[in-house]
Structures are given as structure tokens and as C-alpha cells.
Amino acid sequence: MPLSKAKVTQLSEFCRTFRIDVLKAIHNIQSGHPGGSLSACEILTLLYQERMNIDAKNPGDPNRDRLVLSKGHAAPMLYRNLIEKGFMPKESMSTLRHINSELQGHPSMHTPGVEIPAGPLGQGLAAAQGMALGLRLNGSPARVYVIMGDGEQDEGAIWEAATSAPKFKLNNLTAIIDYNGVQLDGTTEEIMPLRDLSAKWHSFGWNVIECNGHDLRQLNDALDACAKIEDGPSVIIAKTVKGKGVSFMEGKAAWHGKPPSDDELAMAIAELGGEK
Amino acid sequence: MPKAIREVYGSVLAELGASNPDIVVLDADLSGSTKSGIFGKAYPERFFNMGISESNMVATAAGLSTTGKIPFANTFTAFLTTLGLLSIRSLICYGNLNVKLGGAYCGMSDAFDGSTHHATEDIAVMRSLPNMKVLVPADETSTRWATMFAAEHKGPVYLRLSRDVYPDLYPNDAKFECGKGATIREGTDVTVIACGLLVHKAIEAAEILAKKGISVRVVDMYSIKPIDKDLILKCAAETGAIVTAEEHNIYGGLGGAVSEVLAWGGAGVPTEFVGIRDTFTESGPYAQLLAKYGVDANGVISGIEKALSRKK
Numbered sequence: 001m002p003l004s005k006a007k008v009t010q011l012s013e014f015c016r017t018f019r020i021d022v023l024k025a026i027h028n029i030q031s032g033h034p035g036g037s038l039s040a041c042e043i044l045t046l047l048y049q050e051r052m053n054i055d056a057k058n059p060g061d062p063n064r065d066r067l068v069l070s071k072g073h074a075a076p077m078l079y080r081n082l083i084e085k086g087f088m089p090k091e092s093m094s095t096l097r098h099i100n101s102e103l104q105g106h107p108s109m110h111t112p113g114v115e116i117p118a119g120p121l122g123q124g125l126a127a128a129q130g131m132a133l134g135l136r137l138n139g140s141p142a143r144v145y146v147i148m149g150d151g152e153q154d155e156g157a158i159w160e161a162a163t164s165a166p167k168f169k170l171n172n173l174t175a176i177i178d179y180n181g182v183q184l185d186g187t188t189e190e191i192m193p194l195r196d197l198s199a200k201w202h203s204f205g206w207n208v209i210e211c212n213g214h215d216l217r218q219l220n221d222a223l224d225a226c227a228k229i230e231d232g233p234s235v236i237i238a239k240t241v242k243g244k245g246v247s248f249m250e251g252k253a254a255w256h257g258k259p260p261s262d263d264e265l266a267m268a269i270a271e272l273g274g275e276k
Numbered sequence: 277m278p279k280a281i282r283e284v285y286g287s288v289l290a291e292l293g294a295s296n297p298d299i300v301v302l303d304a305d306l307s308g309s310t311k312s313g314i315f316g317k318a319y320p321e322r323f324f325n326m327g328i329s330e331s332n333m334v335a336t337a338a339g340l341s342t343t344g345k346i347p348f349a350n351t352f353t354a355f356l357t358t359l360g361l362l363s364i365r366s367l368i369c370y371g372n373l374n375v376k377l378g379g380a381y382c383g384m385s386d387a388f389d390g391s392t393h394h395a396t397e398d399i400a401v402m403r404s405l406p407n408m409k410v411l412v413p414a415d416e417t418s419t420r421w422a423t424m425f426a427a428e429h430k431g432p433v434y435l436r437l438s439r440d441v442y443p444d445l446y447p448n449d450a451k452f453e454c455g456k457g458a459t460i461r462e463g464t465d466v467t468v469i470a471c472g473l474l475v476h477k478a479i480e481a482a483e484i485l486a487k488k489g490i491s492v493r494v495v496d497m498y499s500i501k502p503i504d505k506d507l508i509l510k511c512a513a514e515t516g517a518i519v520t521a522e523e524h525n526i527y528g529g530l531g532g533a534v535s536e537v538l539a540w541g542g543a544g545v546p547t548e549f550v551g552i553r554d555t556f557t558e559s560g561p562y563a564q565l566l567a568k569y570g571v572d573a574n575g576v577i578s579g580i581e582k583a584l585s586r587k588k
Contacts, residue, residue, distance in 0.1 A: 062343075062344065066342070068339075108370065108371075109370070109371045109372065115342055116338060116339065116342055116367060116371055116373075117366055117367055117370045117371045119366060120362055120366050122331075123331075123335045123338075123362065123363050123366070123367060124335075125335075126331070126332045126333075126334075126335030126336045126338075126339065126363070127335045127336070127338050127339040127363075127367060128339060129332075129335075129336050129339060130335065130336035130337060130338060130339020130340040130341070130342075130343075130347070131339040131340070131342055131343055132339075133300075133324065133336065133339070133340055134300075134339065134340040134341075134342070134343025134344065134345045135343050137300070137321070137322065137343075137345065138343060138344065140343075156331075157331045157332060157335070157362075160326075160327075160329035160331060160332035161329075161332050161335070161336070163327065163329070163332075164326055164327065164329065164332055164336070168324070
């Protein structure tokens, strides 16, 4: 179902505040990955705050939808979404990457609501495939989402799972590529050209949908379309901007894993409309 | 008539499949060799052949376990514990997920295929991972137990399995326990602590040395992690010398695990290590390989003699 205007307004406000909260948490510990957290903001927020069937009061529900954040370095945006869903108190966010925290640098089972660890790139698609196979055996209507990076497409393990998921006709599996065009050392074009990514996935047997990964309506329509596909897995290639929402971070590899300074944080918060 | 360890394992998987609908089995295009295909034939809807993609298989097993399934992932352990290692470490062990790893063709049991297909470092790798249990059965009965235990235990388990036929060691009703070893033969002069094939070689060595008046105790350390500290220290105290024996590099495997206990316990007894001496192996008939690389009865005898010569 298309998103209503009121829903877009609500989700956009979530995204705005989540961006600020993520940058504050990374600034607080002076460590973390702002670029990829901001580029995956709309994808994660739409899934967690609107689409996924999950309930913090019943976290073990066998029919809950699952999400694997294969690009685990975007963990802060995942954590902020889990907090909004009630899995943790809001104060947890300031413990990101601190000693004894339930919020590890990359997703782990220490964090309520996290389904499986992630961090070393390339493993999440196969893990999500396993979840989709298990849920189908269980007769569960649940869906599995996996969010990958575009730099992550360099990993051979992605293409092993890309080969097998269509064999198993996993129509309960939706992969989303956060295609921000930038990896740690530079642009994907400079470091490892992806060529025609859509054609690659298509040739592996996936249903491919391309959209703007910051446009909540487009993303939502793409996810609706995936849910209707019955003959196999789908992948959404979501065009995004690394560091989206903060002008001096946008499209810059330098902001892959650099925390903002005090001044930079203040500028970023101002650009994002300030704290309310 | 004893059966090949891989045959026993495949049959037990199929039995488990009958009694527990949550058991699922994966293989990486070697199900005819690992014998996971016995399960696959009986329960095709719960068997996933992942093709030649070990890392994909292990990560898929990790995902399956989060939905309440009990996955057994199988391939030659030379590939399982190398190509599969990233997901074994960072998904299965870090997440303490309920995944079972069937490491087929351990040691040099895939003899003719050569060093690329021999697994001589897997115990060292697997036992260094938090949450992982490491079991090495040495006959049909202990293979049956280890496989059943893996299915019942909640958490990661590594089963080191041979391609080969091992003679029977235990009666059908023998009791095993994760974290325990078993004294197979009593002795007073020295203890050989062995696993897998080398338990049989140690028995052979003990029989030969008995004729020379040397009394050799033989322990089957089928559980390498956790390991039976009490038994190791008791053997050190009672026999005053220890020889470890395994079809594995002398570094980091059973010998390493036993040494850690001996050092921690302040045992201070001469200890010798029978195993592959930090070298790559080669193709050849299995018995000739075992002889050449010092992991047969003669190798155990020479380890015992060295230990005894150092005993005060």
C-alpha cells in the first residue's frame, strides 16, 4: 500500500532525528561510521518503523520478520531504530562503542532485537538465506530483509549466496543494496568497479528493482512489489548518498569511518534542522 | 563388522531426522562422500545441497539455526574449517548459535588426494573459538554418541570425523560425557592420551610394549574441548609420563590442550607429542602415510620410549 502523506511526514521526522542521534553517539565516543549509517537511514527506518512485523514485548515471536544488517558498520542507525521500537531505553544510544555496552561497534547478540551478528562483510546474504529457508520450513509467513553495501558486492561470498537463493526460490527473502557509490578507500568506481550491478543480479536469477533509497515512497513501493513476487528472491538496488543529510559528508569516502568534531557535529545538527 | 565412521555418522543423522523434525542438513556438493546424503535421501525437504560454496553453506546454517532449526553442515574439514571459518567464528561462535559442523575426512584419511585434502590443523583452529565444543570420536559407538550429543546440546559443536573404518572400542551401551575422557587400557609406567585413529594405534603400541614389560595406560580423549582436566592430572600423577597422540599437527591440537592442563596443574612430568611434525603431507596409501609421518603404532612407541627415558 502506498504511504500516506501523514506517514511520510512521520517517517521523515524519524529519519531527521535518527540522523542527529546517530551522529551524536558517534561524536560521543569519537569512533564509528557516519557515512554508511546516514545512507541507510531511510531503508532501515521504513523497514523498522513501518513495515516489519516485530514487537519488543514479544521478541521471540516465531513469525516476526527478520532483518540482517550485512553492512554491519551501519549499526548505529540499526540501534536507533531498535530503540524507537522499544527494545532498549533511549539512553542506551550514548553508550555506543563504550566498554560494557550492549551496543557493540558492529551488530552482536548483546543487543536486544539483533537477530545475528554482522560485521565482516559478505556473510549476511547467506545468513538471511538460512533464515528464509528455516521460516519456510516452519510454515511462517515472516519475511527476511538483508541490507548490503555496494562496496560489499566485492565479496565473493555475496555471489555464492546470490547463486543459491534463486535455486531455493526464496520469495520470502528481500535484499536491499545501499548503493551509495563510495567505499572506505574511495568511490566504488575507483576501488572496484561494479559494472552493471542490476544486470549481474538479474543474471543470477533475482527480481531486480531500482529506486531512490532516500525516497520513502519509492522504497515502500519497491518493497510492496517484492512482497508480491512469488517465484524467487528480490533485490532492491537503492541509490543513496553516503553521509546523506550533512552537506560536508555527502559523497565523501573520508566520512566512511570518521567521527565528527564538536564544530562539525554542531554544523551537522544545524543542517538537519536542529534538535527539538 | 565395524563400519566406516562416515557411514555411521550419515546413518545417525538420518535416525535423528526421523525423531526430530527440526534437524536440517547441509552439504557443499560432497554428500556422497561425507554421507550426509543418507539424510538427504530420507528427508529431501530438510536437506540443502549448497553446491561448492563452503562459506555460503556455513552462513546459511547460521541463519537456519535462528529459526529454531538444528543444522548440521558438512564437507571435508580441510575446507569446512578454512573456507567456512569466517562464519564459524563471527556468526556461529560469536552468536553462540545452535549449529553443528561435521568435519569429514579428518587427518590424512583422504589419503590419495594429498595435503590439500588432509586436515591437520582443524583441532587447533576450532578449539581456539569461544563457545565451540570439539569432539573426536574413535569408533562406531562414540561416533553415534557424539552425533546425538551434538543434536541435543544447544550451541556450536565441531565433530572431527574420519573417512576410515575404525575397530570397535566400546560396548553399545557405553556412557560418554562431553568434557570427559575414557581410560581404555590400564597401565602404570606411562599414559598415552590419544584421539580418533591414534587411540587404536596407542592400543597396538601398548600391546607390543606389554611384551617388553612396559605398562602403558591408554586414554581416549574424545572430548577435546572441554577437556577432562582431572583425568589428565590423575594420569600424570599415577604414571609419571604423558604421550599425546593425534592425526594432527603436534602444535595446537590435542597435544596443546593436554599440555595446557599439565602446565596449569603443575604436573611437571615428561611429555612427548606424537603427531604430524609441523609439515605438509602428501598423497599415498593411508597406512604408508601414517608410517611416514609418524602417526602409527611405531610412532607412538617411539614417543613412549622418549618419555620413559626422560622419566626420573
